[in-house]
Amino acid sequence: MPRTLADSREKLIEAGMRLLEEQGPEALNARRLAAEIGASTMAVYTHFGGMAGVYEALGREAFARFERFLRRVPDTEDPVTDLLVLGLAYREFAVASPQRYRLMFGLASPGALPSFGHDLTIEGTPATAAEMNDAFALLPRHVRRAMVAGRIRRDDPIIVAGQIWCMIHGYVLLEATGVFGQEGRGVLHILGPHVINLLVGLGDDREAAERSAGQSLLNIEMVGAVVREPEPRRGRRPRPAR
Incomplete structure (x- = not known):
């Protein structure tokens, strides 16, 4: 071109x-x-x-920016904390860019954005769009780290990542309607306990899960300046580590 x-x-x-x-x-x-x-x-x-092509291009660009946003969260020595910080960054993106988030997941202009989704349980990726798959790949990467560290039992990391995504996405959608208030109290009283219960169900020790959850709240504040910095210019970006 x-x-x-x-x-x-x-x-x-x-x-x-x-x-x-x-x-x-x-x-x-x-x-x-x-x-x-x-x-x-x-x-x-x-x-x-036409506009259908515009919506698709914007959806792909939104997922590309989403991936770059999530990638700014650094690794630490606690992979479970990092996994939870990634989830909090996911929520922060949705709160900071609600219109983008609506478009990305087909929550607005029904039928305008072509469906990117396909069966994660069979294909191993959630979408036909590389931009969405690149963003998702960051989640099973942290799940694998938690498994290698012995914090959660070894299982299919893609399926476990899907369970965690389901939890975070569901919370974000409900919070957006105001049912958990507007001051982030739902993170402490709803999302936090939910995360801990899921981690324990996945094999983590409850006290260790609670420590990681508490640390994740501190870490998301410490890296806040990083994940909120202006978006980099568009262009080629590194592929997520597998």
Whole structure:
């Protein structure tokens, strides 16, 4: 693709992400998106074939930024703490970028975003989109570390990662509706105990799980400046360690 055309496509994606965050996916349309970069609506159809292509491109870009956000969480000597910090960073992304999160998981503009999902239990990955798979891969990586450390019993790390994802995603969706308040109290009274119970069910010692859970709350604050720093420029990014 010629550089000028590529630049135009990138500008449309950036404009779309900006409109998405400011006004939600419902505000996106070809005319408004083109106007953001001083182009005609033909630019949208040239690069994306229409709004369905725009939604797909924005969904992929949102997952790519999600992965970069999660990757900023560093490893420590406690893999369970790191696993829980990753979950808290997941929640922080959803709280900080609610419109992106809605788009990524098909919670807005029903039918606009093509389904990326396929059967995790069979395929080993949650999606047909590489960007979503790259973000997910960070979770089983930490699960494997916890298994190697003897904190949780050895099992299929993909399936265990799916269980943890189900818990975090479900919590995030409920918190977004306000049922756990708006001050993060649900993290202490709902999500924290839920996490500990799941870890114990997976074979961890309850006292060790409680220590890791407490440390994760401290660590997410310590790395807060890291996970909240401005997003890096788009481009090639390293693949997650397997």
